[in-house]
Structure formats: C-alpha cells, structure tokens
Amino acid sequence: MQVYISVKNFGKISSARVNVSNFTVFVGNNNSGKTQLMELIYAVIKHVSALTPDIDIPRIKDVDAFRMGKEEIRYLNELVNEHLAEHIHEIIDETFNASVPIEEITVEFLDIDVEYEMYFLTDRTIEYLMSRNMIDQESLPRMIINNKQSYRALVLKNGSQMPEKNNFFNGFPINVAKGIEIGNVLGDIMGGDSPVSSNVLFLPASRMGLMLLYKHYFGNASQGADEMIRNKNQNSKGIPKPVLDFLSFLLKYSYTERIAKDNEELIEFIFNYLIDGTISEKGDATVYMPNDQKKEIPVFVASSMVNEVVPVVKALTDSDKIDFIFYDEVETSMHPLKQIEMVKLLNRLNNKGTRLLVSTHSDTMATKINNLLLLSQGDYDFERIKKTLEKNEIQIEKEDLLVSENIHVYQFVNEEQGKSVVEELEFRKAPCTGYDFSLFNDSMMNLFEEAKVAMGIEDED
Secondary structure, eight states, X not given: OEEEEEEEEETTEEEEEEEOSSEEEEEEOTTSSHHHHHHHHHHHHHHHHTOOOOOOOOBOTTSSEEEEOHHHHHHHHHHHHHHHHHHHHHHHHHHHSSOOOOSEEEEEXXXXXXXXXXXXXXXXXXXXXXXXXXXXXXXXXXXXXXXXXXXXXXXXXXXXXXXXXXXXXXXSOHHHHHHHHHHHHHHHHXXXXXXXXXXXXXXXXXXXXXXXXXXXXXXXXXXXXXXXXXXXXXXXXXXXXXXXXXXXXXXXXXXXXXXXXXXXXXXXXXXXXXXXXXXXXXXXXXXXXXXXXXXXXXXXXXXXXXXXHHHHHHHTTBSSOOOEEEETTTTTTOOHHHHHHHHHHHHHHHHTTOEEEEEEOOHHHHHXXXXXXXXXXXXXXXXXXXXXXXXXXXXXXXXXXXXXXOEEEEEEEEOGGGOEEEEEOOOBTTTTOBOOOHHHHHHHHHHHHHHHHXXXXXXXX
C-alpha cells in the first residue's frame, strides 16, 4: 500500500504530494521549505497514528473478531482527512509554536493490498480459532494471561500476526477495544506506533549543538525525565515540536542490549566505515574510542562528524524500537567519502525495515543514491560489477544495494515571489540514467565553465 501526504499553500510551498511509504529523499535549494515540510509530515504521521476512529467494520462470524479490508481502509482514509481539515491549524500551532499559513493537507491510501483481522481472545473467540486450527494447545498459554481477569487482542495483517500491544480487563467493552485496535491499524498504515509513536524519530539538522546542550535545556535534574519533558512541552516557545521531541529522545534514551544485538551489523558498519571507532555509554556519558587509540574520550570532544552520527547509534540501541527516521541534512559535517558510506547505511537501514525520509544538499549523496539504485534495479552480474569497481578502489557489497524499488525523490525549486514548488523526479531506466538532479547539474556546469575561463580555455566558435 502507498501512503501520500499532500499540502497546498503551506508556508512558501505552493503544493506538494509526497509518498511516505518507505524511502523518501528531499533535495533542493536552501530556504525552499524542505525542513518545514519534513516537520509537518512528521507531525501529521504522529498525530494521525494516535487517533482511535470509531467506525463499523465487519464482524467475523458470531465471535469477538472483526475484519478490515479495502472498503474499510478507504473509509478510514476519508475520516482521517475530515479530521485533518478540522484540526490542521491546531496541528500547525503545536508543531511550529508559530502561525504558519496552510490551505489544505490530505492523506491518501492507494494500492491497498492489505487486510487486517482482529481477534479479541474471549472464550468464544478462542474456541473459534482452535476449531479452525488458527491456534493450538501449545501456543494457547502464551496467548492467554488470565482469561478470568483479562483478554488479549490478536491482530493479523495479511494472515501474519502483528506485535501484541494491548490487554483488556474483562468487562472492558469489545467495541471500545475494537476502536483502540483500529487505531493500531491506522498507526501501522501511517508508520507510527499508536498511541505515542515512540518508534518515529526526527533528527534535526543542528544535531551536534542540540546534543551538547540538551541536558542544560531541561535543567532540573531532581525531576524525572517524563516530568521535565512535560514541563518543557507546556512552556516551550519558538522551538518546533520535532526538535523538542529529539531533545526528549536524548534525555530518555536507554541503551538496550536486545535491541543493540538485533542491529549489530548496522552498528558495526557505522563503527568501521563512518566513524572509524566505537561509541558506547558509560553511565550518563557517551564516549568515543578511535580505532588508532586505546583511550575513550567524551563524545563532545570528538569530531563533529562523530557527534552527528551518535543519534543514529542511539536510535539503533534504544529501548524504544525506532523504525521510522526523519533525517534532515543527512550529510552534515561529512567528508564526501563518508557521505558515500552514509548512503550505503541508509540503504541497509531501509533493507532492514526502517522507513526513511531524508533531506540533502549534497551532490555527492544524490549521485551515490542514484548509482546504487541503478545497480539495485539493473540486470547485472553483481560479482562482475564488484570486481570491476574494485579495480578503481571502489568497494561495494550486495547489502549496499536497495532491496525495495519503493523510493521516491523530490526536488524543491525556489520560484519568484518567495514561493517554491516540489516536483517528484522520474527514475529513468531507459536510457539507464536514473534521476536528473537538475539543480546539482546546473551548479557543476557553472563550476566547469568558470574553470575553463580561469585556465584560459576558450570554446571554439
């Protein structure tokens, strides 16, 4: 299923329609609205994922079970847009702590290819599931806490079980429980983890400075993290909510060995190819050990590039499993060679199931994204390609190629009268050129023409 978020006359953006289903890339001029649109999309995903719409969905037989197919998901889409039309200015105020003009925002669920089933494990539902061999005696104890006191919800997506989230006390109305699970389905579609979307992380462009100052910002160490965050949410003025959420993430971060183990290969890639060292947690401090030294140093005295990558390592080791990352100006403080490795990391993250929305001003990153996508989608003998590239000292592994073709690239172009337009770039397979990053191409041609003049080279008439 494809999910689009569209805006009309938002800030300086005339219009935009952005696919947020899997991997989205923003490129473009400074002051063209990329960050502001990223922040709004982030806020809308979190807001919509927290909704618990009260809709009628078909009951399965005469048990406490329900089904959501295409028709119900389309109706859910309509309700979401009605809600956004009514509440968009509240969302804007909460997100930006400022009045930002907007005419319209809508969400589209297209190419619906999923069906959800939700089973509330009351006695009659359990009997129904067992009669159809959907659960067996061996798995039954794991699915029932204490059916005299509470019942669980089993939700299937295209027949596969989704992570369990809710237990309901006996006597809790099935219809109310159904609304909560519909909210979880909506969160699954949008990418948020209902109701708080702790799985969605916004990495703002000013990451290093925020990491240095976040403890001073929250201040009162005698308060618990939740209380400090609550106070700042109530009293913060002028700080966009996505940035405040990032500060809150840093404050509440909790290293979890189980999550770190699951992301071990990604973390090792970061250590070996991006920061040339290791990052670890020592009490309340984050420390860095370069490969060529045997002494740990506080991360704030390490290079700015190391500091820029620390939040990614934290996202891969936090107790809240992060699987949707908004990454603004992803190339910040990175040498072009490290930018190339960062593109490989983004592909590996996406291959492992992390949704991404990233922005970049870097022609190096844009070109590497394009090259790896051409290799990913082309009919090539990978080992032959790898050997050819190695002759030019270019390293590539199969894991660096993007598994999904569901990637969308958008170019932001400034126009007259302070407006900008957002256009989706076409990926050209024939001829096999990929994306035409016209803004980067123009700057490279300008430098080329300037160099010719500087070297005294004149074009022939």
